[in-house]
Amino acid sequence: MEKRVIVIGAGIGGLAAALSLAASGFDVTVLERAPSVGGKMRSVSVNGIPIEAGPTVFTMRWVFDALFAEAGTDLEAEIGLRPASLLARHAWNERDRLDLFADIDASADAIGAFAGAREAEGYRRFCARAAEVYQTLEGPFIRADRPSPVDLAQRVGLSGIGSLWRIQPFATLWSALGEYFRDPRLRQLFGRYATYCGASPFEAPATLMLVAHVEQAGIWTVEGGLSRLAAVVAGLAERQGATIRTGEHVARIVTEGGRVAGVELADGERLAADAVIANADVAALGGGLLGSDATAAGDRIPPRDRSLSAVTLCRTAEARGFGLAHHNVFFSADYRAEFDTILRGRRLPQDPTVYVCAQDRDGNVGSAPDGPERLLLLVNAPADGGERPLESREIAACETNILRKLSACGLTLDTTGPMTVTTPEDFARLFPETGGALYGRASHGWTATFKRPGARTRVPGLYLAGGSVHPGPGVPMAAQSGRLAAAALRGDLDSTARSRKAATSGGTSMR
Secondary structure (H helix, E strand, O other): OOEEEEEEEEHHHHHHHHHHHHHHOOOOEEOOOOOOOOOOOEEEEEEOOEEEEOOOOOOOHHHHHHHHOOOOOOHHHOOEEEEEOOOEEOOOOOOEEEEEEEEEHHHHHHHHHHHOOOHHHHHHHHHHHHHHHHHHHHHHOOOOOOHOOOOOHHHHHHHHHHHHHHHHHHHHOOHHOOOOOOOOHHHHHHHHHHHHHHHHOOOOOOOHHHHHHHHOOOEEEEEOOOHHHHHHHHHHHHHHOOEEEOOOOOOEEEEEEEEEEEEEOOOOOEOOOOOEEOOOOOHHOOOOOOOOOHHHHHOOOOOHOOEEEEEEEEEEEEEEOEEEEEEOEOOOOOOHHHHHHHHHOOOOOOOOEEEEEEEEOOOOOOOOOOOEEEEEEEEOOOOOOOOOOOOOHHHHEEEEEHHHHHHOOEEEEEEEEEEEEEEEEHHHHOOOOOOOOOOOOOOOOOHHHHHOOOOOOOOOOOOEEOOOOOOHHHHHHHHHHHHHHHHHHHHHHHHHHHHHHHHOOOOOOOO
């Protein structure tokens, strides 16, 4: 009999799980509360123009290559991809600017011209260490079920213990960067990788330097943006037989006899299932938003342990005075003060670091549109949107501070038409029980990684996927979590089926 699986949430983790399971022959139904799929991989309409309002960086394409191969197709056959030669453009003021490239030699030359030969040599050593960190963790951590510290040590084996120790699991990213860079601007640049998982570089573990290797292995621009990628995965899942229902609010996960039996929708409809995958923030389960039966599968994350939130501005504008790349970062003058203000002062900084995604530029040197272009502007913010919504004056001051920072770096935006602003309060409304945190539990301290739950839960038949679970936040990691959830579910149901068959071969059925 065909096994029935319900996936709650059509973020990329849920969609990846649905595609993997549908391709394996399961009867899959995806239930999404929002009117469209994608979760955080979303776009907003600004004066009729779609602008990407969520993640904008596409890396670790091997995750999607493997996912699409499971469905008998190829990633590039389904969506247009273009590799970026220019990874990002960085600025501190009108004079200090630095480009990083996919080619390490090109980046080293740029760093040498920017900060001197010693810093260029430090960059090469940093790249080698970042590669070692990634290679140490890819197999036993990223590709595998969530390990404990002991499990991780066992997985790497005696021959890998030295490598595991060299990746400095107990050091902070900021302190580790001091071994490679004396220039504070470069520590700031590479320390920013901590924010990719919503953390502070002053508290995040040094292992996050692996992000540098991930980017050097390839960044691609995606035709139509990452929201389009989510739609493609959803469409492919439907081609494999999955059913996707948007606008469906799951009120609770139903259990019978201590095991998952299905879900109940807000309108009272009940759907039976052999297993359920919850692609929701674990704080939503821990807070009881999917019913008391599922609470044990979640996590209660105190506000102090939440990852960063953000304030984003989506708008069209004509850029003058600064040659934007696809990805651009304009740094604050005092990075430590910026994070102290956000994480301890619980306020927006007056001098923020600003990320700008110029979505009509293709990630290569020299590309520039004529006239107004689509822009996403983002600053980090405290994740207290559920407790302390920003006042209108604070939002207005944030916009002023953003434009002031850009102007100080030589960029002027001649805006056209309205803009769409998303605050921590808005993110908290989109993703309930999170306070607006975008990445689940903050990756602060070496133990934080091991506090993220894995795919399996204490509730039989209930599995987890998404950026708040192992292996972590970000588009490829969340997709990988969906693949791990699907693999765990397949293994468990196959094991259950085999044990039932063995138990019933000579006597009474236990079903």
